[in-house]
Amino acid sequence: MKYISALLSIWFFACSETHQQVPIVMEEVSLASDVELPGPEKLSEWNLFKGDLKNLQPVHGMLPYELNTPLFSDYASKLRFVYMPEGSSASFRKHDVVDMPTGSILVKNFYYDTHQLVSGDQRRIMETRLLVLEEDEWKGLTYVWNDEQTEAFLEIAGTTRPLDIFKADGKQVALEYSVPNLVQCKSCHEKNGKMTPIGPTVRQLNREYPYNNQLTANQIDRWKSLGMLEGVPAGNLPKLPVWDDETTGSLNERARAWIEINCAHCHQLAGPAKNSGLYLEYAQTDKYRLGVNKPPVAAGRGSAGLKYGIVPGKPEESFMVHRIKSKDPGTMMPEVGRKLVHEEGVALVTEWISEMKP
């Protein structure tokens, strides 16, 4: 049945493209090659969790954490952990990701909760991504969970998993959940050509976290008291607003936070999209660099015939909006990491541009 539906979709595709060569049949063939795995084949081999793997109960030394404004990943929920070798600690960085010691591991589990699943099944873990700091270099590995939720396996070339979910607005959608290949990981996690974490900056970590029934604490304080973070200066620390919580920041601040986490990993001077001249970090103050009255550089049809990334007061004339609400691979931004549109994020950016003074 799976094949039939796949073929029907090909048929549909073929008919919508007139007078082109019509792709019809796809037979998977092997190139016969030995592949050296870049890491352990199974997630369980890492010994990151105790007991039943799917309960994601961290072993001693793994600390859960959250970000103020996370990347949108097709409405998946994320459970994050950080591990640092006993006795070592990260160093404070004001703007960049905290400087972690060799041997650190960042663990991010992508899952859909029961209420997000149309099937109403138990929590469905899709994948577990690891960032491992070996010597001076971060390495990314992705483990894809089996249907039985008993194990996750290293995925090199990427894969997709069909899943029916409810979006945040309650609408049902048939999602082709995409697991990135190992280079796709790097296409976001890349700074000056080197793999790097994105999330754990001080401004993202600066928030409360419910560690257990007895303890809710600020994450920075907690890391400090556990000896995991050194060199934190006295006084107020930078704090990113929570994009969808109006009590945490102005419209401008929240939109900028959303744009930073969803775009700035590429759109910064050290990122893969530096050729565009569009730089979207939270700290960016140059309006032109943010896209205001900035023409497209190499956007092709991504600009949709619009002249500027942002036209203040006119979201409908701003191709930034057009690109973040597109699902077409040749137009959409970010380029990878989502198959769905983040409706609420798009609404936020649209409102931000609407309110922007020329």
Added chain:
Amino acid sequence: MKATYLFLGIILFIACGYPPGAPVAWKSIEKDLQRKMITTSDSAVIEIPEGNFMFTRALLLDGKKHVTLRGAGVDKTILSFAMQEEGAEGLRVSYSENIVLEDFTIQDAKGDNIKVTDTDGITFRRVKAEWTGEPKETNGAYAFYPVLSSNVVIEHCIAIGASDAGVYVGQSDSVVIRNNLVHHNVAGIESENSRWVEIYGNETYQNTGGILVFDLPGLTQSGHTTRVYSNKVYNNNYRNFAPEGNIVASVPPGTGLMLLATRNIEIFENEIVDNKTLGIGVASYDLIQAVGGGESVGASEVPEEQKADDYNAYYNNIYIHHNVIEDSHIFPTLKNDFGLLFLTKFPFSTPDVVMDGILEDPDTFNFCMTENGDATYANLDAGNDFEGLNTDIQKVDCLGQQIPPIFL
């Protein structure tokens, strides 16, 4: 299972009314090939066999040295991205050194066909990158797209159907673009914000514009020092199908060569024939801004913020010599402001070489053209409402500064 395929194949033909003929049997090597490209050791050759291969996500090569990706030949090994669901380009190479891509065809990526970024040493050899079918707005921007790279060679390649540029080199240094066949793109060959570029031995036809050398504001570097020679640039009269807003959308159909806001350029021994609007156009960024902004020519300037990074909006040091520049058309394009302007200013005798005359400093300005047969010339003086428009070629007939060969 095979019976099912056949059955559905038949339905497909009936349903689509697609002309009869052998269906293309696509195979998938996607996972295997991508796995190989990720796990390959440096100095490896990855061979792709002959066949038609369909991909659903971008193929990526990152952080490798001395790796060759080799097919069995153009139109023998075909990589199609017609069913692409993920990734903004077909094949992408990033942060690598000395990569060779050769002997295959790549088709129909949703974004660019081949993008190479942040790479030192990239050779494209005997690769065809195309969008099949009628050229259209929804085709990807670039067929070949090395950017932020150095030591780039593109040779014996074929580029067809790009909605921006067939062969595009951006923000790169030390570039050779030679002996390529480039047609049915908006821009045939475009060098943008690149330095030390040689463009020679290419054949470009049926594009909107044959060869462009542009320098745009707000990017990581400014371009200069480019030699364009021994190219055949003819019949570049195709309609402009670039999405609006992009810089090439302002290129008039019927443009042979166009220079924009760039410096230190030598153009020689080219055959520039039957491009109906312009043989060679030389423009400042002011002009493009004015036209693109829908304002009258000369009324607009580069917005203050775009002048960042020491951007220079004006061209200088241009030497055009020993070219054949001819056009048998009577009328320029009427689908572009420039075409209409030429028709008004030069009825029935569109000049072969046109510059807008908007200069940074007339005292240090250097523009020579000599030994170009019967080629005609015009300085529009567009910055002064065409008041000083003149067509006296003697004024610019001089020996300019030749650029020594960049690669020996």
